[in-house]
Amino acid sequence: MIQEDALERARALLIRRYSALTPLENADHALFTRLGPPEPVARGREIAIEGMPIRSPRFLVSGWACRFRLLGDGRRKIVSFLLPGDAIGICGRARPLALCSAAALTECLLLNGSPAFDDIWDDAQAHPNMVEALRLAGALDEKLLLDHIVRLGRQTALERMSHLLLELHWRLSQVGLANDWAFRLPLTQELLADGTGLSVVHVNRTLQQLRKAKLIDWRQQTCIILDPEGLRGLGEFAPPRLSEWV
Amino acid sequence: MIQEDALERARALLIRRYSALTPLENADHALFTRLGPPEPVARGREIAIEGMPIRSPRFLVSGWACRFRLLGDGRRKIVSFLLPGDAIGICGRARPLALCSAAALTECLLLNGSPAFDDIWDDAQAHPNMVEALRLAGALDEKLLLDHIVRLGRQTALERMSHLLLELHWRLSQVGLANDWAFRLPLTQELLADGTGLSVVHVNRTLQQLRKAKLIDWRQQTCIILDPEGLRGLGEFAPPRLSEWV
DNA sequence: CGCGTCCTTGACACACGTCAAAGAGAGTGG
DNA sequence: CCACTCTCTTTGACGTGTGTCAAGGACGCG
Numbered sequence: 114m115i116q117e118d119a120l121e122r123a124r125a126l127l128i129r130r131y132s133a134l135t136p137l138e139n140a141d142h143a144l145f146t147r148l149g150p151p152e153p154v155a156r157g158r159e160i161a162i163e164g165m166p167i168r169s170p171r172f173l174v175s176g177w178a179c180r181f182r183l184l185g186d187g188r189r190k191i192v193s194f195l196l197p198g199d200a201i202g203i204c205g206r207a208r209p210l211a212l213c214s215a216a217a218l219t220e221c222l223l224l225n226g227s228p229a230f231d232d233i234w235d236d237a238q239a240h241p242n243m244v245e246a247l248r249l250a251g252a253l254d255e256k257l258l259l260d261h262i263v264r265l266g267r268q269t270a271l272e273r274m275s276h277l278l279l280e281l282h283w284r285l286s287q288v289g290l291a292n293d294w295a296f297r298l299p300l301t302q303e304l305l306a307d308g309t310g311l312s313v314v315h316v317n318r319t320l321q322q323l324r325k326a327k328l329i330d331w332r333q334q335t336c337i338i339l340d341p342e343g344l345r346g347l348g349e350f351a352p353p354r355l356s357e358w359v
Numbered sequence: 360m361i362q363e364d365a366l367e368r369a370r371a372l373l374i375r376r377y378s379a380l381t382p383l384e385n386a387d388h389a390l391f392t393r394l395g396p397p398e399p400v401a402r403g404r405e406i407a408i409e410g411m412p413i414r415s416p417r418f419l420v421s422g423w424a425c426r427f428r429l430l431g432d433g434r435r436k437i438v439s440f441l442l443p444g445d446a447i448g449i450c451g452r453a454r455p456l457a458l459c460s461a462a463a464l465t466e467c468l469l470l471n472g473s474p475a476f477d478d479i480w481d482d483a484q485a486h487p488n489m490v491e492a493l494r495l496a497g498a499l500d501e502k503l504l505l506d507h508i509v510r511l512g513r514q515t516a517l518e519r520m521s522h523l524l525l526e527l528h529w530r531l532s533q534v535g536l537a538n539d540w541a542f543r544l545p546l547t548q549e550l551l552a553d554g555t556g557l558s559v560v561h562v563n564r565t566l567q568q569l570r571k572a573k574l575i576d577w578r579q580q581t582c583i584i585l586d587p588e589g590l591r592g593l594g595e596f597a598p599p600r601l602s603e604w605v
Numbered sequence: 606c607g608c609g610t611c612c613t614t615g616a617c618a619c620a621c622g623t624c625a626a627a628g629a630g631a632g633t634g635g
Numbered sequence: 636c637c638a639c640t641c642t643c644t645t646t647g648a649c650g651t652g653t654g655t656c657a658a659g660g661a662c663g664c665g
Contacts, residue, residue: 164600182509185595190512192505207494209604212502248453256458258504259438263428265511266436266556270621301643310512312622317645349431354410358455516653547611558654563613606665613660621652628645635638 120151123174123224130198130288134249134355141243144232148172149225154217160201161215167202169227174198176221177299181307182213191307193257194218194281198288200226200250206234219299249358256353265310268348270319273309275348278329282338283352298336366397369420369470376444376534380495380601387489390478394418395471400463406447407461413448415473420444422467423545427553428459437554439503440464440527444534446472446496452480465545495604502599511556514594516565519555521594524575528584529598544582 124145131137152171154160160178161167178195192213195201201215201223233240233247260280264273281298285291300308306316323329328344330337338344370391377383398417400406406424407413424441438459441447447461447469479486479493506526510519527544531537546554552562569575574590576583584590 182505184509184513188513190509192508204498205494207491209495209498210600212498212505245453248451249455252450252455252458255501255504258501258508259428259458262438262504262507262511263430263436265508266553267430267434302645303643307512313643314623314645315621318621321645354456549611559611560613560655561653564653567613609662609664611660611662614658616656618655619652620654621650623650624648626646629643631640631642633638633640635636 116151119175119222123151123172123222124148126174126198126288127172127224131243131246131250133287134246134253135242137242137246141240141246144229144240144243147228147232149227152223152225154178154221154223156217156219156221159214159216160221160223161211161213163212163214164210167204167208167211169208169225170203170230171201171223172198172226173201174222174224177218178215178221179218179304179308180213180215189307190310191304193254193261194308196281196284196288197290200247203230203247203251218304249355252358253353260350270309270311270315271322272347272349273311274305274316274319274323275328275344276350277305277309277348278336278338279341279344279348279350282336283350294338294341296336297334298331299334362397365421365468369397369418369468370394372420372444372534373418373470377489377492377496379533380492380499381488383488383492387486387492390475390486390489393474393478395473398469398471400424400467400469402463402465402467405460405462406467406469407457407459409458409460410456413450413454413457415454415471416449416476417447417469418444418472419447420468420470423464424461424467425464425550425554426459426461435553436556437550439500439507440554442527442530442534443536446493449476449493449497464550495601498604499599506596516555516557516561517568518593518595519557520551520562520565520569521574521590522596523551523555523594524569524582524584525587525590525594525596528582529596540584540587542582543580544577545580 127145128137128142131141154176163182173195175197180192180195182190182192184190195215202211203226233243237244257280260276264276268276282291282294282296285296290296302316302320303313306313309316311319320329320331324331326343328338328340328347330339373391374383374388377387400422409428419441421443426438426441428436428438430436441461448457449472479489483490503526506522510522514522528537528540528542531542536542548562548566549559552559555562557565566575566577570577572589574584574586574593576585
């Protein structure tokens, strides 16, 4: 059954993602078989609403989403992009109010994490590695937020774009969604603008600049980083030192 | 003894800060008597260094500090300001690598939190409220980071400054360091620039604009918010809904 | 008094935003 | 298979918010 097949791939992806953070055991792998029913979300649909209680912990297993905030006059800022393998609404047993909204940018598939998390919080001793992996995932999220702040506060358009592309590539490669330096980037320039704090027009020009400089190639939702070193020189993106994060 | 006196005030401040997040019991209050020796830090001195292991959990009990990142060419971005009552390096028992550097902006006093945290993590059941307060403090930190991202990505200089001033005022008022709408703001304009992602010159002009509009007054390190409503209209700062954060 | 740090100003440059309109593709329906 | 529409990208012209440079104050401090 295609449904089963998708679920199997989702589990493999989650295991890959969290194993990269800290080695997991069979007991941990088993957690991923205990995920709730898959929930497909259509593009544009909201996944969370700022100020409303978080529903339940979920894993994004396919598609792209984002967390965002709106200002009174309609200006929008994308706070972070959510990629396959990312968790949504993990905060122990608590169900606090969402700090920002989240929405699907493409067709998405979510898995309810409640059963697994009930197991984990019921007996944290039984899953020390999984608890550690979740802690590291949280630290990684924070690192990305800090990167984002530096990007917005002190980098030029060209640098921001380079940095963001390198970040996205690194994250996708962690879950096997990058072929070498090529990856699917299903974002419109408007979304990139809201992500980088630029205007659409300027995003367009910045991308053209990167293309003309032969640093990247981007056609039909596929981005290829042609010159990783060159791009790094601009963006100063440093992947997290996972192996040393204890 | 003056030392003892300062310690007593520090404890009261911490209790006030964390009680505001969730009601604490006597057992929790007792934790704050178990804090390590006070560590004074001179202005400009580093408190943490990006990429180095975090030393131990500490509480900032007086003075201002900040977390920051540096870019290759010396550009600096202040990621967040640390105010009295804020914790530094809390992440369970783990001692991961610091995600960014931190430095004292004024003379600071830190208290080592290790003894108290050992108690807490040894037996989390014994201090449910304190654990909850720490979780909320973490959520609050994240909220502030998200605010910061929106500020940098989608607000003008005038809006950013208004937002930041309202945030600082709210945080200081939580620990009793604001007299109504007046508070001590021991920052140079250069630091405000690194905090808002602007240049020093533009910070200067922005502040003058706020002053001319009779929204604020700022002299000798004392800031007075003359027109809270006006400032809020610009900055759109919304204090966290603590009472509803469950 | 002289020095350092910080604030303030003015003139100027430019990165980026805004506005408007014209392509380019992907679907859709006839 | 051709309009037709929609969304998204691309371009040009132009405006402006913010940065940069450079110099001069103001103030505290030794």
